[in-house]
Amino acid sequence: MRFSPLVDELIQALKCLPGVGPKSAQRMAFQLLERDRVAGRKLADVLAQSMSDVGHCQTCRTFTEEKQCPICASAKRSQQGTICVVETAADVLAIEAGGHFLGRYFVLLGHLSPLDGIGPEELGLALLEQQLASDDVKEVILATNPTVEGDATAHFIADMAKRHHVTVSRIAHGVPVGGELEYVDSTTLALSFNGRVEL
Amino acid sequence: MRFSPLVDELIQALKCLPGVGPKSAQRMAFQLLERDRVAGRKLADVLAQSMSDVGHCQTCRTFTEEKQCPICASAKRSQQGTICVVETAADVLAIEAGGHFLGRYFVLLGHLSPLDGIGPEELGLALLEQQLASDDVKEVILATNPTVEGDATAHFIADMAKRHHVTVSRIAHGVPVGGELEYVDSTTLALSFNGRVEL
Structure with missing residues (x-):
């Protein structure tokens, strides 16, 4: 025992946060103890409430404490008839930061990975298929990560979308804007050549 | 609004932690939401309890939920008659990790800094003086940081200890073990020359 039990326990509990080791x-x-007990109490309250109340949006599976997330609840965005499929809720945020995509999302919360026991069921693909079967959806944009698992997941969903005669596309992979060609890896360069656009 | 209000609020609340920006x-x-709700709930509980229950040790001012911290409560350590004065509770931990110091501590929770309104009163020096006045204390070891403020604080406490005829010493400053002379700054090198020990 290095400190009083409760202080020790607090330090241990904080280590559950990603990227936080013993020193941090x-x-x-x-x-928190020395300078900001008010913020500490507020964090405790919000944390307790979030852990019990936040569930998944029944349409897109992102995190929300309501039945539907604000994006799915917006009629304007659902009427676009476009679903962007992403792996995580953080991806939604990254795309929303751009503000150019006006449809709604479907969050897989992972990617196909049979070795880890993650199949179509774990990714809620039955729910996505239901939505594809309805007439409202015109296009599916696949924005899974460009990894082996992300690619496999994209192919799986593309097949599903084709079965339901829904247009399916994948976001372009290539040289990032502001990046220098010299420092771009060869796979990305190859992709950027394959995906070249006629001017 | 980027997410549902509660998720947004959780992200905002987590930013009160030091070193945690919007992305972290x-x-x-x-x-926490995706993989570890149990740990999240546990953190919320411990945090709430700590923020209300953890106060200061009435002897050494470190953080504890009891009246006295485990070190001050240990008769064996108090009987040593040595008090090590440090600036923060984390310093206690650093010294305890070595395991060579067997006395007890006095935690200032800061250093003298008149510009920020931190005087002897804020550092609990009256409490330290009470302890020096008792016959139990034989030596005070000053382990404040080797900064301008830390030095000023050390001098102030040294004068106080001398008034009460208590031996006072300061930990040695010099080249750290494992450090290479080439990379040690000139002030530290000067200190290591001044503090040289005859063999």
Whole structure:
């Protein structure tokens, strides 16, 4: 025992956060105890409430404490008839930051990975298929990560969309804007050549 | 609004932790929501309890939920008659990790800094003086940081200890073990020359 039991327990509990080791946990605990008990109490309250109340949007599976997330609940966005399929809720945020996509999302919360026991069921693909079967959806845009698993997942969903006669596309992979050709890896370069656009 | 209000609020609340910006807060929130709700609930409980229950040890001012911290409560350590004065509770931990110091501590929770309104009163020096006035204390070891403020604080406490005829010493500053002379700054090198020990 290095500190009093409760202080020790607080340091241990903070280590559940990603990227927080023993030293950071200690610094966080002392910072909250010493300077910001109000924020600490607020964090405790919000954390407790979130852990019990936040579930998944019944349409797109992202995190929300309501039945539907604000995006799915917006009639304007659903009427677009476009679904962008992403792997995580953070991906939604990244795309929303651009503000150019006006349809709605479908969040897989993972990717196909049979070795880890993650199949179509775990990704909620039955729910996506239901939505594809309805007449409202005109296009599916696949924005899974360009990894082996992300590619496999994209192919699986593309087949599904074709069965339901829904247009399916995948976001372009290539040289990022502001990147220098010299430092771009060869796979990305190859993809950027394959995906070249006629001017 | 980017997410549902509660998820947004959780991300905002996590930013009160030191070293956690918007991206890390988002990652922490999703990690807890997606994979570890049990740990999240546990953190919320411990956090709420700590923020209300953890106070200061009435002897050494470190953080504890009891009246006295485990070190001050140990008769064996108090009987040593040595008090090590440090600036923060984390310093106690660093010294305890070595396991060579067997006395007890006095935690200032800061250093003298008149510009920020931190005087002897804020550092609990009256409490330290009470302890120096008792006959139990034989030596005070000053382990404040080797900064301008830390030095000023050390001098102030040294004067106080001398008034009460208590031996006072300061930990040695010099080249750290494992450090290479080439990379040590000139002030540290000067200190290591001044503090040289005859063999």
